[in-house]
Amino acid sequence: MCCTVCTILAAFSQARVVTVPAGPLIRVEGQTVSIRCDVSDYEGPREQDFEWKLLQNGNSLGLVSTFDSSFPHSSFKDRVNSDSSVVGNYDTVKRVVRRNQCCSSELIENRLKVVPVAAPGVVLEGNPLELLCNATRDPVTSTYLSVTWSIRKGSLSPQEILTFGPDGQVTADAGSALRYANKGLQLDMRRSGTYGLILTEVLPSDQGTYTCTAREWALDGGRVWQKILETTVVLGDVEVTLIVNLGDLVVPQFSGNPMELECRVVNISHLKEGRLGVSWMYTKVTPADLPTSTQVIGTLDQHGDLMPGSAYQQRIEKGLIVLSKVKPDAFKLRFLQMRDTDMGSYSCNVSTWTHTQDGAWLKAKEVHSSDRTIRWTPKNPTLSVNAKSVRVADSSGSTFEMSCQVTGENLQEPGYSILIRKETASGEITKQIVSLSQDSVLKLERQDEPDGVMLDKTGPGQFRFRLYGAQISDNGLYFCDATAWTRDAGNSWVKAVSAESNRIPVAFTVSGPSFNISVRLDSTPIYRGETATVECVLTAQGAVSYDVQWFLTPLHGFDSSFLLASINRWGVVNRNPHNGSSTCSLERVDAGTFRLSIHQASNTDAGDYYCKATPWVQSSTGTWTKGLDIISDKILLVEEWSDDSLKLPLLSGIGASLAVGLFAILTGYIFAWCCYRSSSQDVRSRNRLMDIEMD
Numbered sequence: 001m002c003c004t005v006c007t008i009l010a011a012f013s014q015a016r017v018v019t020v021p022a023g024p025l026i027r028v029e030g031q032t033v034s035i036r037c038d039v040s041d042y043e044g045p046r047e048q049d050f051e052w053k054l055l056q057n058g059n060s061l062g063l064v065s066t067f068d069s070s071f072p073h074s075s076f077k078d079r080v081n082s083d084s085s086v087v088g089n090y091d092t093v094k095r096v097v098r099r100n101q102c103c104s105s106e107l108i109e110n111r112l113k114v115v116p117v118a119a120p121g122v123v124l125e126g127n128p129l130e131l132l133c134n135a136t137r138d139p140v141t142s143t144y145l146s147v148t149w150s151i152r153k154g155s156l157s158p159q160e161i162l163t164f165g166p167d168g169q170v171t172a173d174a175g176s177a178l179r180y181a182n183k184g185l186q187l188d189m190r191r192s193g194t195y196g197l198i199l200t201e202v203l204p205s206d207q208g209t210y211t212c213t214a215r216e217w218a219l220d221g222g223r224v225w226q227k228i229l230e231t232t233v234v235l236g237d238v239e240v241t242l243i244v245n246l247g248d249l250v251v252p253q254f255s256g257n258p259m260e261l262e263c264r265v266v267n268i269s270h271l272k273e274g275r276l277g278v279s280w281m282y283t284k285v286t287p288a289d290l291p292t293s294t295q296v297i298g299t300l301d302q303h304g305d306l307m308p309g310s311a312y313q314q315r316i317e318k319g320l321i322v323l324s325k326v327k328p329d330a331f332k333l334r335f336l337q338m339r340d341t342d343m344g345s346y347s348c349n350v351s352t353w354t355h356t357q358d359g360a361w362l363k364a365k366e367v368h369s370s371d372r373t374i375r376w377t378p379k380n381p382t383l384s385v386n387a388k389s390v391r392v393a394d395s396s397g398s399t400f401e402m403s404c405q406v407t408g409e410n411l412q413e414p415g416y417s418i419l420i421r422k423e424t425a426s427g428e429i430t431k432q433i434v435s436l437s438q439d440s441v442l443k444l445e446r447q448d449e450p451d452g453v454m455l456d457k458t459g460p461g462q463f464r465f466r467l468y469g470a471q472i473s474d475n476g477l478y479f480c481d482a483t484a485w486t487r488d489a490g491n492s493w494v495k496a497v498s499a500e501s502n503r504i505p506v507a508f509t510v511s512g513p514s515f516n517i518s519v520r521l522d523s524t525p526i527y528r529g530e531t532a533t534v535e536c537v538l539t540a541q542g543a544v545s546y547d548v549q550w551f552l553t554p555l556h557g558f559d560s561s562f563l564l565a566s567i568n569r570w571g572v573v574n575r576n577p578h579n580g581s582s583t584c585s586l587e588r589v590d591a592g593t594f595r596l597s598i599h600q601a602s603n604t605d606a607g608d609y610y611c612k613a614t615p616w617v618q619s620s621t622g623t624w625t626k627g628l629d630i631i632s633d634k635i636l637l638v639e640e641w642s643d644d645s646l647k648l649p650l651l652s653g654i655g656a657s658l659a660v661g662l663f664a665i666l667t668g669y670i671f672a673w674c675c676y677r678s679s680s681q682d683v684r685s686r687n688r689l690m691d692i693e694m695d
Contacts, residue, residue: 016042022221026143028110028229111138112145112229114214117194119236123206124266125243126367129199131235133212136193143228144217147195153208162187162197166217166225202240204370210235241266244350246369252338254376256412256486259338263348263369265329274354274364275302278331280323283345285373298323300331302353302361320488337488340378345371379410385482385501393470393506396625400467402504404480407461411484411496415439418463419481420455425507427477436463438485438493470506471626473614477503515540515615517632525638531599532637536611538592538630545569545624547614548594550586553634554607561610567594569616598637608634 017040027033037050051071052063064080065071072080117132135147146165150158162185163171170187172180179185188196199206216229243266250260263278280297296309298316300323308316315321322334331350335342351366384407391401406416415438423430432445434455442455454466467474480501485493515538522533538546549566565575565586573586585597598605615627 016040016044022223025220025226026141026218026228027107028112028216029107030110031229109138110229112136112214112216112231114212114231114233116212116233116235119210119238121237122239122241123202124241125204126201126365127243129202129206129238130188131197131199131210131212132188132190132194133196133214133233133235134192134194135212135214135231137216142218144219146215146217148213148215149197150211150213151206151208152211158211161185164189164195166215204240207238207240209237243367244348244369246346246348246372248372248374249332250334252335252374252376254379254410255338255340257338259335259342259374261333261346261348261372262326263331263333263350265350268329274352275361276329277301277351277353277363278323278325279349279351280331280333281347281349282342283347283371285344285375297321297333300325302351338374343375345373347371381408381410381484381497383408383411383482383484383497383499385480385499387478387480387501387504389504390464391466393467393474394508396471396508396619397469397623400470400474400478400506402465402478402480403458404463404465404482404501405461406463406480406482406484408484408497412486414484414486414496415493416461416463417483417485418455419445419483420453420465420478421481422474422476422478423503424476425505431476433478434465438483467506470508472508473626473628475507477505479503515544515613515627515630517611517613517630519609519611519632519635521635521637526601528602529600531597532601532605534596534598534609534635534637535589536594536596536613536632538594538613538615540592540615544591545616545618546592546594547616548586549612550584550594550596551610551612552605552607553610554604555638561608565596606638608636610634 019038019040020035025033025035037052039048049066051065051068054061054063054073054076061073061075062071063073063076113134113136115134117134119131120129123129131149133147133149135145137143137145144166146163148163149161151161152158159175160173161176162173162180164187170180172185176185184200186198186200188198190196195212211232211234213230213232215227215231218226218228220226245264245266247262247264248260249262250258252259261280263280265276268276277300279299281294282297283292283294286292295311297312298306298308298321300306304325306316306323312321316323320336322332322336324332324334326332331348333346333348348369349366350369352364353361354364356362386405386407388403388405389401390403391399393400402420404418406418408414408416417436417438419435420433421430422433434445434453435443436455436457437443440457444453446453452468454468456464458464463480465478465480467478481498482501483498484496486496488494517539518537520535520537522535526532534550536548536550538544538548547566547568550564551561552564553561563576564584565573567573567586567588571588575584575586583599585599587595587597589595594611596609596611611632613630613632615630616624617627618624
């Protein structure tokens, strides 16, 4: 024990009070000691000097002086001279010692020992973690200990978690206060100076490097806590392993791709007779300033029963989304086909279920996995079709050949369907000719010449169209109408995108006869029940044959024409029923005259009649060439209503008169005959009686 004296010197003798901390001051050997010397109740000049002395074993030893360089004792001279300056004032000439104050101090040995207990390197998420630190000091001295646990994450500064002492109190850092209040952090006091911090459930944020800091404290003057020594040791690195790992097995690159995620529990050895359940969650990724919403995709409970979320129920029931348990510790989520709206964040929640004493199942715990974000850059499917002329039809009877190359982008294993179409040079009329489905099924869109066209697939996305025996009527612009198809989760074809190719022309001329067509009506007016005759007259030179069709555009009840009858160049007649009560017939009168007869005409037969002829010209080599269709003008057929209205009343009147006359004559005859018969019988009766009487 020693006493330190502070002496203040000044030029005037004003009253003042000089104080030093109340002793005893306990300090540790080898540590820095700082003792304050405070002056109060002094109104003199600011210039003051001071001297420090050490009273030890009855001896006064000079320590330091602000004005006398020879003041320090020889035992302190080297330690004082090592300082480049001494804080104070040095301009005072006359100096008088007014008052001094002494404080006692105790110098103790450094006996603080801190021994770390290595932290476990890897901890499962949700499991408890205990961080132990052994701290001891010299039990004889009147000092106190505090223990502080801290964590350093990466390159950041250490952050205190919890402190115990020196007054026996527990202090939690601001970031750990709520967790400590909820008993997520607990203090474990053991014997022999072992202190423990328990994290009841480890979180991913608990990963880092842990340290333990022991501090030795003394109460200066019995009132103020003074830290006199501090020692920090490293407990070790702690890596938090998620108890549920969410991994991706199949990652989609764009819409239409499948996706498969696996939710695996790291360790289920502690589960024993318990069971696991899982819930798959989806969170839509939104900008930071917008709220997020989480939806349940589906849940597998402890029995393996599936409960789909409301937003995904239809897709799950159709088998488009599959939830399964593949192992005791692994679950899978599979989307057979992803949509752009499926982009977002996915996670799984694994729950543990245990038996209660009454045999019921109780959810013991639920652990959340990390999130897995599924995202791609949406790309719309595109399709391009390029048509090329392979063989040119330059004359009647030649073959036209065209190829179509289809190229698709952003399509998953597409199938292509092709439709060959034809339009006129003006682009007004489009005709479908032949098609090939995505399953390579050929369909003839025109039934008049089933053997004249062919369409087949010659390579990946490549198709070839052939038109055999081209005629003048085949002139036009030909192109490919392509459609790309992809398969949905049910393996059915779904239309993705369509495109048309460029046009390939077929245009050639055939020298031959010119044609003329006209129509004529044999008589007018036409009365109900009579037969009307209309003739279609065609004139041409050379060997010509015709396909002829008759059409009617009714005056009432129809907005368009319909076919009545047709005759082909071989003389075969076909009649189509129409909505009238009459019947019609068609005959070929001579080489260029075709007669249509309407039998028992009625009001439904009134309208415009016209004929359409397709000429076939025979060349000198005997080849028949189909020409362009020729359509006649229209001729109006109207039923005569006025005369017909008189015929019926007249005939009815004559018939009625005849019936009445005949009835009157017949009635008179019957009456006369009956009267004559009656009178004859009376006469005979009387004559006979007379004869008897006479006898």
